[in-house]
Amino acid sequence: MNPLSCTVKQPQFLSIGETVFHSGCAVIEVLFPNYGNVNIGKIMFVNNYTAFLNIKIKVQENTSEGHKSFKWKTLLNKHQLMKNPHCETGSQDYYTLLPADFKCKPHNVCAMRFILFQPSPNWKTFSLEEIYVFQKPNSRSEASSAVPHWLKSPRDELRIGSSKNDPKPSDEARLCGLPDPEDLSLHLQQMWMLTDKVEDSAPNVRLGRFDVDGCYEINLLSYS
Template sequence: MLVQEIVFKNFYTAFLSVRVQRPGPSGSRRWVTCLRDLCLMPCPHTEEGSQDYFCLRRHQMLCDMDQVTAMRFILRQPSPVWLHFTIEDLQIFPPGQKSPQKDFPSWLSQLTPPEQPASLHGELPDPEKVSTEVQQMWVLTEVIRARQAAARIGRFDVDGCYDVNLLSYT
């Protein structure tokens, strides 16, 4: 099989390596690394890139993608934050087959280049007004901090539950 593109959706995988099996000398088969530690998440401890779509093209590979008989995807996630990680919606396209990124609506593929940002010279807010507002916010923060109760609320039960986790993990 010839491989032109590999398209997939990431699910919390930080690094991806791809190995392919190809015919070797005298009919034997051998594994070759075609992609080594591609970074899918810039920082494995945060969500950036964790659910993005990726398209790996033939020219990005370290080896020839002809006569591929098997593929192995090696996923790594060094962060203990994400217990489960994988890749989803895996699609492998041979040369000549239309890949999904070519199916965009015409209005999306013909977007105009971004315009130059407007000059902010003369449009900046008055520094005295900003300073006063920041000082007022700081005073309000201090008032709220001073009014907080010193006593901590102890453990409590809700509907017979013994342990209630009130933290939100995202």
């Protein structure tokens, strides 16, 4: 899975008025400007001397009147990252948070807040680095990635117990407007053999590339 494209703001340390003191608390806000709402499946980050972590999520809910409302929920409550705040154990470790660690279901999330705690005065600065939020996998996308029936080999068809009256893979491919799998496989084998011969005769030749010294030669490009 690829992480979601999100905006991670700089840590904001808790302060009272204009005075500067070591509060031991900071907040990192995470937004998802390229998405409406997301369903979170995993969170990864690198610790930077944070002892405890709370995570709040802003969830969109629909009221009985059909209006949209937003509510802050606690996703993680005082999760320990360092065994001892005064020692460096766990201060720079990689952490992965899974749904089993969450206090609620992170569905329809539009914003997040990472609340960091460091009660020890030994560390003046603390934060989280390399925060990555992953979306929960969709069952539809997994089903769409399944191998089509007409691409399966005869052994696979026998293994799943298909009937003799079922159409052949070549017939199904032809109905879908695709070439015969057997003919396509034959042409691919011939192309691979030709590629191997060219690589053996000229190891420095790179097939499928049209760049010359980092630039493209217009005469070598063609459009069909």
